[in-house]
Amino acid sequence: MNSWDKLKAIAFDLDGTLIDSAPDLIAATQGALKELSLPSCSEQQVRSWIGNGAKVLMQRALTHSLSEPVSQDVLDNAMPVFMRHYEANLQQHSQLYPGVLEVLAKLSELGYSMAVVTNKPHRFAVPLLAAFNIGHHFTEVLGGDSLEKMKPDPLPLTHLLAKWQLAPEVLLMVGDSKNDILAAKAAGISSIGLTYGYNYGEDIGLSSPDAVCEQFCDILKFVNNSVRVMEHESV
Ligand SMILES: O=C(O)COP(=O)(O)O
Secondary structure (H helix, E strand, O other), X not given: OOOHHHOOEEEEOOXXXXXXXXHHHHHHHHHHHHHOOOOOOOHHHHHHHOOOOHHHHHHHHHHHHHOOOOOHHHHHHHHHXXXXXXXXXXXXXXXXXXXXXXXXXXXXXXXXEEEEEOOOOHHHHHHHHHHOOOHHHOOEEEOOOOOOOOOOOOHHHHHHHHXXXXXXXXXXXXXXXXXXXXXXXXXXXXXXXXXXXXXXXXXXXXXXXXXXXXXXXXXXXXXXXXXXOOOOOOO
């Protein structure tokens, strides 16, 4: 499934791919637990809970904190607290990964259609992209709550294929998590796995993406023949 020359469009994951958002997710999780008078958790634990959206992150934090499976009532009560803390911490300590600004600009210039397909709630994804001045590159931003199902379900990607009227072989998914790779495989599209993000502490190579990259700028090696000519330019 790695006929890179055919690619016309790219779907990017957000957390752990474009933006290192863990510091603010950690602050919001710890802040919410504190406000709820519950035992806290470590930074490393929060990093390993990122990947399936805000609700699952909070569910994992509460299960850890209470040392028992969390009831729907407790979770429903905690969610607005977490959301309030995250809204206040959205871009305080988060950072773009190296090369993201330059590579997105280059891909835009080359005419790729680009989307963000994240499990993060849409209401947080859009201002975060704007805060880092990259929102204008994406014609579509799908959050974890934009459709009925989120990654690893293929729905956000098949939705994109239908909306953009694209064949699966022209769309590429770039992400750091097995959720991204599983969604891509189920949608029948190619994928690149990044090693630097949050993947529950697992090697992204174990999910068998079509290619593995250690840095964001390395995706240029795969994306297009014409891009290979530019490899020696600074990105
Ligand atoms: O917010 C999350 O849990 C994951 O978000 P992502 O899909 O952008 O990695």
